[in-house]
Amino acid sequence: MFSLLVNIPAYAKWKQNGVTVAGGNGIGNATNQLWYPNGLFVDDDQTVVIADYSNNRIIQWKNGDTANGQVVAGGKGAGRGLHQLNQPIDVLIDKETDSLIICDYGNGRVVRWSRRSGTTQGEILIDNINCNGLAMDEQRNLYVSDWKKHEVRRYKLGEKNGTLVAGGNGEGDGLNQLNGPTYLFVDRDHSVYVSDNENHRVMKWVEGAKEGILVAGGQGPGSALTQLYYPQGLFVDKLGTLYVADSVNHRVIRWTKGVKQGTVIAGENGAGAGANQFNYPCGLSFDRHGNLYVADLNNHRVQRFSIE
Numbered sequence: 001m002f003s004l005l006v007n008i009p010a011y012a013k014w015k016q017n018g019v020t021v022a023g024g025n026g027i028g029n030a031t032n033q034l035w036y037p038n039g040l041f042v043d044d045d046q047t048v049v050i051a052d053y054s055n056n057r058i059i060q061w062k063n064g065d066t067a068n069g070q071v072v073a074g075g076k077g078a079g080r081g082l083h084q085l086n087q088p089i090d091v092l093i094d095k096e097t098d099s100l101i102i103c104d105y106g107n108g109r110v111v112r113w114s115r116r117s118g119t120t121q122g123e124i125l126i127d128n129i130n131c132n133g134l135a136m137d138e139q140r141n142l143y144v145s146d147w148k149k150h151e152v153r154r155y156k157l158g159e160k161n162g163t164l165v166a167g168g169n170g171e172g173d174g175l176n177q178l179n180g181p182t183y184l185f186v187d188r189d190h191s192v193y194v195s196d197n198e199n200h201r202v203m204k205w206v207e208g209a210k211e212g213i214l215v216a217g218g219q220g221p222g223s224a225l226t227q228l229y230y231p232q233g234l235f236v237d238k239l240g241t242l243y244v245a246d247s248v249n250h251r252v253i254r255w256t257k258g259v260k261q262g263t264v265i266a267g268e269n270g271a272g273a274g275a276n277q278f279n280y281p282c283g284l285s286f287d288r289h290g291n292l293y294v295a296d297l298n299n300h301r302v303q304r305f306s307i308e
Contacts, residue, residue, distance in 0.1 A: 017275035018303030039090030082121040166205040175211040225261040233284030
């Protein structure tokens with residue numbers, strides 16, 4: 001995803017109590033339930049599309065209909081068939097073709113499903129990849145993280161090999177390395193932000209760079225405001241402010257450009273299921289009004305925090 005539309009004021013605040021907009025009815029595969037929701041994508045009309053990991057499906061919840069979601073890909077059990085998904089971990093909408101692009105983690109592939117009604121199967125875009133995160137720039141290049149190869153590659157749609165844009169120098173914590181990269185974000189300059197999960201940091205790789213720039217964390221795992229603890233979902237607004245789902249700290253933290261420490265904008269009230277709590281926040285996004293959406297993994301729900 002990229003931040004062409006989201007203009008969040010520099011000193012924005014969000015309500016501390018989230019509202020459940022998807023799931024929150026315990027573990028299960030009913031249409032009002034989620035089971036370990038991971039990545040999510042918020043469309044222009046505030047429809048939330050969710051990688052419902054353990055249900056092996058992509059489910060969308062329309063704005064205002066918090067009772068039930070609609071399965072839009074998979075949901076036919078875990079498997080390798082084109083009509084199936086296996087532990088989908090991230091998803092985005094390609095507006096140009098009105099399709100979903102899905103990181104089908106358990107099958108080691110990236111697939112595309114049309115959003116037209118009646119679609120019963122997807123097509124494989126990239127195979128044999130340990131994908132964990134996806135992003136797309138406005139030229140519709142696809143960026144995919146490979147957590148086993150510790151790298152991020154950029155693909156023109158239809159391309160199989162892609163171009164290395166981050167990492168690719170083995171597992172490590174050097175500036176030219178990554179360790180278990182997960183979620184991605186691409187800005188308008190084609191800089192790639194990477195949740196460098198096992199290094200507990202977020203790296204920014206400018207287009208064409210041979211090494212990344214540390215933009216958040218990197219001080220080892222911990223809960224200080226200078227630290228992250230297995231960072232997951234990312235978002236960058238027009239001002240270059242970075243928002244991170246800081247999973248093990250059960251908080252969402254904002255890092256303004258160039259600062260040495262973050263500010264908590266939601267959570268950090270311990271692990272729990274309260275409206276002001278998370279239990280391992282994972283996917284993260286904003287709608288065009290600046291409301292924050294968080295996939296609250298172990299609570300099997302998606303929370304929306306309204307901008308004040």
